[in-house]
Amino acid sequence: MTEPNQVAGVLAPDGRAVLPDGDRAAPGPQESPWDIEAIRAQFPILSREVHGRPLVYLDNAASSQQPHRVLSRVERYLREQHANVHRGAHQLSAEATEAYEDARRAVAAHVGATNPAEIVFTRGTTEAVNLVASSWGGAFVSPGDEILLTKMEHHSNLVPWQLLAGRTGCVLRFVDVTPEGTLDLEDFDRLLARQPRLVAFTHVSNSLGTINPVREIVARAHAAGALTLVDGAQAAPHLLSDVSRIGCDFYAFSGHKMCGPTGVGALWARRELLEEMPPYQGGGEMISEVRLEGSSWAKPPHKFEAGTPNISGVVGFGEAARFLAELGAEAIESHEAALKRYALERLGDIDGLRLYGPRQERTSVFSFTYGDVHPHDLSTILDQWGIAIRAGHHCNQPLMGHYGISGTARASFYLYNSTDEIDALCDGLALAAEVFGGIS
Template sequence: MNAIQTALETRSSSLLDVENIRADFPILGITVNDKPLVYLDNAASSQMPRQVIDRLVHYQTKQHANIHRGVHYLSEVATSEFEVARRKLQHFINAREEREVIFTSGTTEAINLVMHGYGRKYICAGDEIILTTLEHHANIVPWQMLAEEKGARIRVVPVNDAGELLVDEYEKLFNERTKFVGVTHVSNALGSINPVKEMIAFAHARGVPVLVDGAQAAPHTAVDVQDLDCDFYAFSGHKLCGPTGIGILYGRASILEDMQPFKGGGDMILSVTFEKTTYNTIPHKFEAGTPPIAAAIGLGAAVDYLSGIGMDAIAAHEHALLKYATDQVQSMPGVRIIGTAGQKAAVLSFAVNGVHPHDIGTLLNQEGIAVRTGHHCAQPVMQRFKVPATSRASFAFYNTLDEVDALVAGIRNVQKIFT
């Protein structure tokens, strides 16, 4: 099938009215260097629809107050809206209870919360923590800090040349000292979708809890934490059409109840004396201080928006974009795709012979095309594939085939300049 046939079939089979969806995103109408913006940096941060922007403005102009601390009208309204947002997130990931949803500043804080609250309490000298080669630094560095503090050891699951985890090697890493597993659901650098459900089941059969970094999965596919049976699941709002500075940690209630708080302060206590502090119930035990109230409410609006479109429809459209882009790019002489897993999310990392990724990004930007260049906070992945960095195009449901064509044309222009 040639590229034209593929494009025609993709257009005819799309489940989304992409043009109407794009009208919801004011920023997609801007120009960059006198060219229409082609925004392909969604793995770093997605754009925000008008519905979320309007909800933020409504809160700031009609409902703003501090929560959980007042009996006046605005405080009660703000508290109610904040907790409504928590329930929306509960339903979005199918958590059993709303108290299993903890608001954080993002995936990074969520993982650090687990490291401090669970790891520092239960990981001891000689214990082992299993991570994977595909992890973002946010799911490596906290565990290294813990291992150094406790005298524990990090074990790492390798990947094959396609960027797929070697599950047999993962299973071989388990022994009586294995006490924790941290695994990304989707690689931010390669787009590889990991078999996390099977990995969780294997770990649980050996009594080992599992944290899943869902930052790159939650925006692109339906997440069901009960079906996955994970102990922790973390993701960020700004990657799924929500505000920055907000994220979610899902935790199994029975584990959260036994964990120690990450931060101390107001609202995470029941009583305080200089002799003793009694901690609040979950989730409040882990939400010290004034939370990002507006951002949480905005995130609730974002999951409403995504759910209204349908996560299955979003996944199907993005898969079609990825397939079309992959077919186009892999046929280009002198261009190498980094990460060719059989199961991928809408991430296309590539290298162009003789051209540094930063030069690629700069030249594409001159055409109004936004991609991410660098090591993507995943230096072990770069080391595994023997590249200093890659250029990464990452797609969202509001992207189009025409934008993929613009990317391909831009890469060709880069090659012409450097030949």
């Protein structure tokens, strides 16, 4: 029988959400201006209905929605500026190139990168991790070397390293996860003593909502002689993710989770590492000179951007970064902290609901099981009431196995969600309980 009311999350005495490394979010929206209706009005999809009911979109950890200004910027590029970038001498190519590189500057600023040339555009977090595993890993990892991961990694930060292990004979090791949903830092130190070549870990768990203490982990890894890669897919949209403050060597993130288009993301890496790494793919744009006998490479980041890029996606990504910058990271964190407090209170009143994740340092991702109801059945019923959640293993099958389950339901909130939508979720869960004749 599922344990009732097992709910995570606490707040500091001043009512602010506890963040990693002792930081705290700004006061909640009730203490600072946040016009939720004005915010929501900027997202056209939020005005639609699903099955005759207002859409309640709570699947933001999978993909967020896009505001008018991002959609309009992409449309303006396609209507007025579309051309290939970097090599054209005509006006349209010059405008497309400026739009593309202006997006690089905006995305760099979003993660606190002082040098835009340290931003490599990719198809998303997945390709960014694959780039590091293939390029850096192929060049600098040898048989017997160890790569240290964690048991809470998304498949995107696991499978590329498995492929590298198959190619090179390196060994993968995994930091354990506590029953509360945090990394076991004692186990981490034990594995660090083995002197791994790289520590790759998630900033925020996409299933548990856990905010890992990134600066502490990076500092310990560097002290042990390891490089660090941080999967920032779930952090970059929600937290002030400053790579210079974190101190990592690689940081990967996606546009579609932070109000941008799908199919575009970025890898930030220290310039000296990008200089040392061989190309990821070959073709146009990434070369300096091509001869029949061999070729030389362009300087980073272009060395890693072979072929015609996803120009419209990058332009939209840049506009999304500017949109978030204008809202302000502290204001976004503050609003989400209030949602988190309210969701914890409401979900905590539901008998038979078990919420997975830590009691501190979490984001507004809520994975849960509800009695014996299968997550897919729960999601299907909620969908009939216009409520969109995610159900399944969330590309976290090893983590699900760690908890002895096949999957969870997951509701994830973002800057345009409201407490009314949390109420709608809880009402939907009550209706689901009626459909299944009660929860046990």
